[in-house]
Amino acid sequence: MAPIVVLDQYYLAITLLVTIGYQLLGFAIAWTFKFDKITDFTGGSNFLILALMTLLLGQNFCGRNVAASYFVMVWAARLGAFLLMRVLKRGSDSRFDEIRSHFFKFLGFWVGQIVWVWIVSLPITILNSPAVTGVNHNRCNPVFGTSRDIAGVIVWGIGLAIETVADLQKFEWKSLGPPPYAIMDTGLWRWSRHPPYFGEILCWWGIWMLTLSPTTDGLVSSSAWGAQYGAVASPIFTLLLLMFASGIPTSESSQARKFYDLGQEHDAGDDRTKYPSPFLRYQAYLSTTSILIPIPRSVYWRIPNIIKSTVLLDFSMYRTFKVKKGDEENKRRAELI
Numbered sequence: 001m002a003p004i005v006v007l008d009q010y011y012l013a014i015t016l017l018v019t020i021g022y023q024l025l026g027f028a029i030a031w032t033f034k035f036d037k038i039t040d041f042t043g044g045s046n047f048l049i050l051a052l053m054t055l056l057l058g059q060n061f062c063g064r065n066v067a068a069s070y071f072v073m074v075w076a077a078r079l080g081a082f083l084l085m086r087v088l089k090r091g092s093d094s095r096f097d098e099i100r101s102h103f104f105k106f107l108g109f110w111v112g113q114i115v116w117v118w119i120v121s122l123p124i125t126i127l128n129s130p131a132v133t134g135v136n137h138n139r140c141n142p143v144f145g146t147s148r149d150i151a152g153v154i155v156w157g158i159g160l161a162i163e164t165v166a167d168l169q170k171f172e173w174k175s176l177g178p179p180p181y182a183i184m185d186t187g188l189w190r191w192s193r194h195p196p197y198f199g200e201i202l203c204w205w206g207i208w209m210l211t212l213s214p215t216t217d218g219l220v221s222s223s224a225w226g227a228q229y230g231a232v233a234s235p236i237f238t239l240l241l242l243m244f245a246s247g248i249p250t251s252e253s254s255q256a257r258k259f260y261d262l263g264q265e266h267d268a269g270d271d272r273t274k275y276p277s278p279f280l281r282y283q284a285y286l287s288t289t290s291i292l293i294p295i296p297r298s299v300y301w302r303i304p305n306i307i308k309s310t311v312l313l314d315f316s317m318y319r320t321f322k323v324k325k326g327d328e329e330n331k332r333r334a335e336l337i
Contacts, residue, residue, distance in 0.1 A: 002134070019114050023110050023114045030106070031103065039109070045076060048080070060128070062141075064140055127214070141218040152207065162202065180278075181266075192295070193252075204234050207235075208232055263280065293312060
């Protein structure tokens with residue numbers, strides 16, 4: 001069967017419309033019932049829907065198309081299931097405490113989720129589209145197994161393994177009920193402060209590499225060539241989102257504020273002679289643990305701070321956080337020691 005053309009040759013319009021409809025439906029349910037439990041699940045499952053839909057519409061079940069679509073669906077199913085299990089255990093999502101009752105602020109989150117899902121899905125959307133699959137229909141273009149295919153599978157596999165193991169390690173650690181001043185620094189978290197983010201970044205670089213062979217080793221039009229290379233927006237957007245928006249900055253600021261407050265309580269209480277200040281321990285943790293790329297501590301702590309804050313991406317912005325003093329908010333820094 002020939003690929004089914006819907007609105008355009010690249011499935012860009014239909015995937016955008018489906019994403020908008022699905023996310024707005026999720027927003028309507030969450031807003032009406034003040035229900036947090038479907039937010040992250042709706043985002044993860046949207047990836048699965050787009051991958052399966054474009055694979056079926058494209059009607060090309062070449063090994064590359066099936067493998068790439070399957071990888072996206074596995075990643076999406078794992079992410080959606082894990083986040084749903086986590087929010088069910090917690091009962092609510094604290095990220096929405098300040099915006100849950102504000103219509104436009106809450107809607108803004110869902111609009112952001114539309115942008116995230118659609119952009120990050122671009123490699124699989126374009127690979128499965130008639131512009132790419134229709135060139136040599138029902139056969140791989142080129143034969144599945146190129147060096148880029150193999151590299152993509154390996155990078156995706158490593159990324160998924162890191163993301164999955166790190167999430168499980170953190171979930172199990174929190175399930176044990178550690179004391180408030182404890183720092184998660186075992187397993188993969190001993191070598192990286194954010195191993196799930198590192199794994200997610202690898203996953204999407206792997207997906208893009210896996211989908212690229214029709215352009216690098218096959219035969220496609222010049223516009224399809226540009227579209228496939230343009231889909232690099234997916235891993236780049238993932239990297240930028242996690243490094244500068246909703247990922248690391250939010251997590252680092254929250255952690256620093258938490259340990260600063262614990263340090264203030266420690267210094268003012270009777271426990272100040274029993275154990276070191278939680279904030280001082282947190283500062284030592286920053287200086288010995290890579291922010292993203294897993295690096296053994298025995299190596300990382302010897303690296304000069306200038307290299308850490310540039311090449312290794314531990315930017316100074318991550319060590320700035322707000323604390324409240326009376327009714328005023330003040331900026332503080334969790335400096336490396």
